[in-house]
Amino acid sequence: MSAALTFCRRRFLASVAALPVLTASHALARSLSGIKPPFSPFAGDPPKPINPLGWYFLRPAEVAMMEAIVDRFIPGDHLSPGGKDAGCATFIDRQLAGSFGTSSRLYTKGPFMPGLPTQGYQGELTPAGRYRLGLARLADHVRTHYAGKDFAALNHGQQDEVLAGLESGKIELKLAPGFSSRAFFELMLQNTMEGFFADPLYGGNRGMASWKMIGFPGARYDYRDYVDKHNQPYPHGPVSIYGEHA
Amino acid sequence: MARLLPRKDVVIMGLGWTGSILAQELTTAGLEVLALERGPWRDTASDFNIGYMPDELRYAIRKDLFLQPAQEAMTMRNNRTQTALPMRDYGSFLPGAGVGGAGVHWNGQCWRYAPTDFECKSHLTRRYGARKIAELQLQDWGVTFDEIEHCYDRYEYLCGTSGKAGVIKGVVQPGGNPFEGSRSREYPNPPLKMPYSSSLFTKAALEYGLHPFPSPSANVSRPYVNSLGVAMGECTYCGYCERFGCANYSKSTPQTTILPVLIKKRNFELRTECEVMKINLHPDGKSAKSITYVDATGTEYEQPGDLVILCGYGLMNVRMMFLSGIGKPYDPRTGDGVVGRNYCYQTGGGGATLFFDDKRFNPFMGAGALISAAHDFNGDVFDHSNLDFVGGASISSGQTNGRPIGSRPTPPGTPRWGSQWKAATAATYGHVMNIGGSGSSYATRGNYLDLDPTYTDSHGRPLLRITFDFPDNDIRMQNWVGTQVEKIARSLNPKAMTMGKASKGWNVVPYQSTHNTGGAIMGADPKTSAVNRYLQCWDVSNVFVMGASAFPQNAAVNPTGTVCALAYWAAEAIRDRYIKHPGPLVPA
Numbered sequence: 001m002s003a004a005l006t007f008c009r010r011r012f013l014a015s016v017a018a019l020p021v022l023t024a025s026h027a028l029a030r031s032l033s034g035i036k037p038p039f040s041p042f043a044g045d046p047p048k049p050i051n052p053l054g055w056y057f058l059r060p061a062e063v064a065m066m067e068a069i070v071d072r073f074i075p076g077d078h079l080s081p082g083g084k085d086a087g088c089a090t091f092i093d094r095q096l097a098g099s100f101g102t103s104s105r106l107y108t109k110g111p112f113m114p115g116l117p118t119q120g121y122q123g124e125l126t127p128a129g130r131y132r133l134g135l136a137r138l139a140d141h142v143r144t145h146y147a148g149k150d151f152a153a154l155n156h157g158q159q160d161e162v163l164a165g166l167e168s169g170k171i172e173l174k175l176a177p178g179f180s181s182r183a184f185f186e187l188m189l190q191n192t193m194e195g196f197f198a199d200p201l202y203g204g205n206r207g208m209a210s211w212k213m214i215g216f217p218g219a220r221y222d223y224r225d226y227v228d229k230h231n232q233p234y235p236h237g238p239v240s241i242y243g244e245h246a
Numbered sequence: 247m248a249r250l251l252p253r254k255d256v257v258i259m260g261l262g263w264t265g266s267i268l269a270q271e272l273t274t275a276g277l278e279v280l281a282l283e284r285g286p287w288r289d290t291a292s293d294f295n296i297g298y299m300p301d302e303l304r305y306a307i308r309k310d311l312f313l314q315p316a317q318e319a320m321t322m323r324n325n326r327t328q329t330a331l332p333m334r335d336y337g338s339f340l341p342g343a344g345v346g347g348a349g350v351h352w353n354g355q356c357w358r359y360a361p362t363d364f365e366c367k368s369h370l371t372r373r374y375g376a377r378k379i380a381e382l383q384l385q386d387w388g389v390t391f392d393e394i395e396h397c398y399d400r401y402e403y404l405c406g407t408s409g410k411a412g413v414i415k416g417v418v419q420p421g422g423n424p425f426e427g428s429r430s431r432e433y434p435n436p437p438l439k440m441p442y443s444s445s446l447f448t449k450a451a452l453e454y455g456l457h458p459f460p461s462p463s464a465n466v467s468r469p470y471v472n473s474l475g476v477a478m479g480e481c482t483y484c485g486y487c488e489r490f491g492c493a494n495y496s497k498s499t500p501q502t503t504i505l506p507v508l509i510k511k512r513n514f515e516l517r518t519e520c521e522v523m524k525i526n527l528h529p530d531g532k533s534a535k536s537i538t539y540v541d542a543t544g545t546e547y548e549q550p551g552d553l554v555i556l557c558g559y560g561l562m563n564v565r566m567m568f569l570s571g572i573g574k575p576y577d578p579r580t581g582d583g584v585v586g587r588n589y590c591y592q593t594g595g596g597g598a599t600l601f602f603d604d605k606r607f608n609p610f611m612g613a614g615a616l617i618s619a620a621h622d623f624n625g626d627v628f629d630h631s632n633l634d635f636v637g638g639a640s641i642s643s644g645q646t647n648g649r650p651i652g653s654r655p656t657p658p659g660t661p662r663w664g665s666q667w668k669a670a671t672a673a674t675y676g677h678v679m680n681i682g683g684s685g686s687s688y689a690t691r692g693n694y695l696d697l698d699p700t701y702t703d704s705h706g707r708p709l710l711r712i713t714f715d716f717p718d719n720d721i722r723m724q725n726w727v728g729t730q731v732e733k734i735a736r737s738l739n740p741k742a743m744t745m746g747k748a749s750k751g752w753n754v755v756p757y758q759s760t761h762n763t764g765g766a767i768m769g770a771d772p773k774t775s776a777v778n779r780y781l782q783c784w785d786v787s788n789v790f791v792m793g794a795s796a797f798p799q800n801a802a803v804n805p806t807g808t809v810c811a812l813a814y815w816a817a818e819a820i821r822d823r824y825i826k827h828p829g830p831l832v833p834a
Contacts, residue, residue: 118753
């Protein structure tokens with residue numbers, strides 16, 4: 001202890017400025033001045049369920065198109081409702097209106113340069129911008145190739161043909177640097193699946209449709225009595241964060 | 247102008263695993279310790295709430311607890327002929343943020359490295375000759391397994407690690423890993439319950455002649471009071487482990503093992519949302535004077551300290567050394583210099599996905615370390631004389647989660663959307679198991695870290711640049727191990743099966759592992775290592791650098807156990823030797 005104290009006092013600096021009030025509480029230390037706020041911590045906040053009514057980002061024509069697309073990605077049948085009825089378009093709308101849509105947590109400084117496939121997305125557009133541009137160009141493409149029709153007015157075979165064309169790269173919409181038609185397809189597919197399989201509080205997976213379909217118990221938190229009961233079905237249905245159960 | 251603050255004995259950058267260990271040890275030794283953490287305070291009760299922690303979208307997909315690239319990004323390229331570009335989102339690896347750091351959201355796979363891992367170069371040279379490893383830049387650690395065995399033990403008893411010892415005081419124990427280094431005693435807790443997939447793997451591996459065992463888990467198998475008197479709860483196999491905080495107090499994290507004790511100490515202070523800008527050196531460049539940091543209001547402070555300990559994620563520690571002018575930067579053209587040297591990763595690929603009709607795995611029952619492994623092909627356990635590589639992999643099978651956004655495999659040939667996709671997903675979910683291989687990552691001259699010449703953070707400081715691709719040696723190794731995995735997998739007669747393959751072209755998009763190592767490596771020679779065997783900077787003796795940045799190359803299994811054992815090792819050296827006689831602990 002004495003050695004430690006010697007060490008403590010060894011190089012004491014006397015020139016101490018007036019002590020600022022320092023706080024370890026993040027609630028009081030959030031606002032930043034002079035520099036871009038890097039990160040708004042909200043890990044401690046409970047999630048807010050989305051308001052199911054209306055549209056926050058998508059415009060009416062985009063809604064019709066998006067609902068038709070998510071319904072082809074996830075068609076309704078005896079296994080589950082389709083992507084539209086499961087709320088996948090609502091989910092995407094709310095995601096695009098929030099921090100995902102604006103890339104608020106990502107690195108968005110330039111310069112923007114063409115990247116290699118191993119370097120990930122290098123475009124300048126946020127997800128919201130990518131949807132806005134992609135849906136507009138896709139609408140143009142469909143009108144040009146299907147006698148002036150909107151995507152939602154095509155039959156299922158035609159809709160699948162368009163989506164498969166995007167997926168394979170056969171349809172090239174000329175979007176933006178770093179943002180190919182295939183990347184647009186992948187973004188829509190990823191977000192649709194997120195909506196279908198996420199907790200219902202985000203707007204998709206209504207009635208826990210996907211969880212019932214695959215047998216995923218959702219927000220349950222204790223399997224101690226079951227983990228070593230091998231090759232047996234789990235006896236309980238899913239629950240959601242806000243207390244739905246089936 | 248930075249405001250000058252009163253000095254502290256010790257200033258720690260980053261309050262994750264290593265920061266918590268160092269702060270606990272050095273406050274116990276009587277020192278005044280200040281930790282600067284750029285993220286927020288986090289604790290179980292308020293931040294890892296059991297009511298909404300099981301939220302895959304928020305925590306696993308949108309990565310709520312992780313470092314956000316807006317705060318600190320990195321750039322990457324596969325080799326020096328390419329132009330590095332920023333990782334605009336983190337994908338391949340996910341650094342932590344906030345109090346607890348990556349220790350909050352790790353899986354809890356709590357390994358020791360093998361004795362030969364620490365003497366990699368000299369061991370392989372003795373056994374196979376120098377030519378065998380000529381394409382690699384392997385180095386010894388400067389510390390041996392036996393020297394730090396008691397540090398591993400301290401960490402395991404802090405965590406309540408649950409497992410089965412393989413070798414105790416030289417005696418092989420049934421049911422454990424017979425290839426592990428000899429340990430002083432059994433794990434503090436028994437292994438977790440075994441899920442179906444692990445039991446099938448174990449049976450198949452035994453029939454193949456291997457020696458499977460339950461992986462050591464920092465998800466505790468029963469209620470436990472740790473070596474600091476902190477109580478932990480029993481793991482519930484909830485399946486929300488990696489990427490999540492644990493709401494059960496079952497996963498060992500700084501929050502569940504150290505902070506409840508540390509935070510009460512009068513000689514410990516934590517300042518959150520304070521980002522370290524740089525370490526200021528005295529004019530002779532041989533010792534650090536202070537740390538400059540910026541708080542959440544944007545105000546800049548100068549914090550003097552007698553001892554500065556970098557406890558950020560390894561990559562951030564390396565960047566801080568570059569930004570502060572500590573140590574000579576590594577030059578990949580000449581092989582000279584030390585900071586940035588021997589950056590390594592973890593080799594993946596060579597795993598099997600097995601599809602069954604008649605087996606039900608309930609994959610959502612999982613824990614981060616609910617795994618059975620075999621180390622017959624790990625490190626140098628097997629003879630490489632007639633093989634065209636060195637190193638090896640841990641092969642394993644278990645259940646970490648069945649969260650459906652990220653995990654819903656379908657048999658090969660299934661479309662990715664539409665009715666057929668849906669029918670296959672509904673029929674397949676719950677009937678799939680994996681056998682994976684986690685491989686060593688060995689250093690080459692061309693894989694390294696430095697500062698990016700173009701891209702900067704929100705403070706205008708250069709980002710760290712990673713130049714990395716998987717070395718050919720490691721790809722040959724992983725694919726050879728993959729042929730062993732394939733034979734074991736086929737013996738289980740799956741209805742369908744897919745095999746992964748290791749290949750060139752490290753890609754930053756798909757998640758691989760947050761096991762980035764090297765860049766500030768430890769060793770016996772100041773010409774080829776940035777820190778000595780006690781993790782003390784060779785050039786600036788009152789700066790110590792914790793983290794996997796100290797690994798000269800990476801072994802096959804998860805790094806956290808070794809990171810924390812080295813933190814105890816360094817803390818002991820500071821406590822027992824440095825405090826009494828400040829200065830270099832090893833003559834340069």
